[in-house]
Amino acid sequence: MNSKATLNRPKQVPSCASCAKQGRGPFCGLPSDSLTGLDRAKSFGTYPRGQILFQAGSKATGVHCLNAGLVKLTRVGLGGKEQILRLAGPGDLLGHRAVLGERPHDHDAEAMTDVEVCYLPADVISPLVSSAPPLLRSLVKKLVEETSEVEGRLVERAQQRAEERLASFLLRLCGPGDGTARVELPLSRQELADYLGAAPETIIRALAHLAKRKLIRLDGRFVEVPDRSKLTDATDSSAA
Amino acid sequence: MNSKATLNRPKQVPSCASCAKQGRGPFCGLPSDSLTGLDRAKSFGTYPRGQILFQAGSKATGVHCLNAGLVKLTRVGLGGKEQILRLAGPGDLLGHRAVLGERPHDHDAEAMTDVEVCYLPADVISPLVSSAPPLLRSLVKKLVEETSEVEGRLVERAQQRAEERLASFLLRLCGPGDGTARVELPLSRQELADYLGAAPETIIRALAHLAKRKLIRLDGRFVEVPDRSKLTDATDSSAA
DNA sequence: CGTGGAGTTGACAAAGATCAATACTAGTGG
């Protein structure tokens, strides 16, 4: 191993206690018996740069705790364009969302450098989740969903134009279903702009433009959507 | 059904069981004894449009479950500009992040319409959190932190230009501290662009511009920051 | 040597922000 500053640490399994003592890692406040428990349950490994740790859609098999190196968490946006959601560094967790939320991964994780990770198999954590009080469990689930949704919004923000984001928003307002939908915009133009990350004038023009294209009808704070599928098309400029 | 579907419901306390039976709300999958427990513990109230439910920085006193109406969750960005993080509608939870993460609220919540909410005081939920296995608890805490951070990124995306976002990112890379910092960019320009939500060319030019202003020195994949406080200024165009 | 990929630069076009002026709306007080 050569010039890589991140790798001149001995390649031996780090104990959770030692990480925690340095104030590193997610388990700092944990009592020492939990930490030794972790040490018993975990395994340790290294991955080369480029290695995929997990992919969106796959079932979570455990939680990684990054010890050295850098991992990128990505999602694929509309045009197939990669969007990096987060860069995970030493001390960061990977895959805990899927395990806590009891659902498949919603993003990919790929090592950007050679990495060292500790690995906690799901069968250490899942029991904790499933034996938690149902109320707590549902709160956590909800939290995971929301996090996923915020990340989705981040991708939108990066990859869609204001008008497309507006169209997406209107569609969400209409809810699922078919036929003409009429909804009240519960926000002022200013607020709508704040929500969509644009200037109010931009939003007004986008609304006007959608109306001119007959994708919506405007009536003050009310919006009519005659054909949701057409509006859906306006959601993605890169569409075929 | 006329235009206001949301308000022709009687203003009486809805039971959690009835919400769950409709497939509404976060507590759908819960066993019925949990639901009746919730009903006993919760209170119910209405707030007028404009009412503040809680504010960033304040301690969480409980969790709201929105029954009718719309609430906006906002954060204040750099220039004092309001950014709407999320619009909460019927069935959404408010304030659970602070309770689960055992930390103060990191955003404001304001009713955009008259709203009806159920309220679960913290002393119903906090014990669940604090008596959870420490490992679970720390995972949840980590999750809450990350969510908060993603939302922060959303605000950045809306309110900072590419060069400012880049400056923020470089500062985070350097970590805290003083004096000249030299860091390796662990990403390709393309990846950096994906992360920051911009085109690679934009990022390259922003790097070049920061270098011309002597705020950074460029050397391939290495970046030197002679004076972090100056770079911090470049983070916010609206600064005095 | 080439060859390919990343990085860089310039020219141009598009999207969006900003500024200013004007309309529209609802309330207020005569």
Add this chain to the structure above:
DNA sequence: CCACTAGTATTGATCTTTGTCAACTCCACG
């Protein structure tokens, strides 16, 4: 009923930022 006002919505003109496209450099590697 009519101004008058303040706040919101809309429109147009203009400038800035950013994206796109194309050329070209640089370098690692076979």
